[in-house]
Amino acid sequence: MAEARTPAQIEADIVRRRQELAVTLDEIGVRLHPKTIMDDAKARASAAVDRTAGRAYVAANRAVTDVRAQLVSEDGAPRLERIIPVAVIGVAVVGLLTLRARRRC
Numbered sequence: 001m002a003e004a005r006t007p008a009q010i011e012a013d014i015v016r017r018r019q020e021l022a023v024t025l026d027e028i029g030v031r032l033h034p035k036t037i038m039d040d041a042k043a044r045a046s047a048a049v050d051r052t053a054g055r056a057y058v059a060a061n062r063a064v065t066d067v068r069a070q071l072v073s074e075d076g077a078p079r080l081e082r083i084i085p086v087a088v089i090g091v092a093v094v095g096l097l098t099l100r101a102r103r104r105c
Helices: 007-032 034-071 080-104
Strands: none
Touching (some): 007 034
């Protein structure tokens, strides 16, 4: 059975609930304010860019490490048997591109 409440208790309960509602409405107002929405969107976009940049950095670092492992031995000496063919191919590609560019002019 519900116990009987006095009018003072009822009034105190109403005042408390009004205060709780006022706080809730203030929080909703802050959350729905355009500046808050913009700030939240900026923060999410910035976090996404940071994550993407971090992933790109890790991928690039891994690629450089893999290439370095192919071109340099564990003791730090260059692996000429791998470097020379890569250099020759690079020079050949640059030469072909230069010739192609000269023919167009």
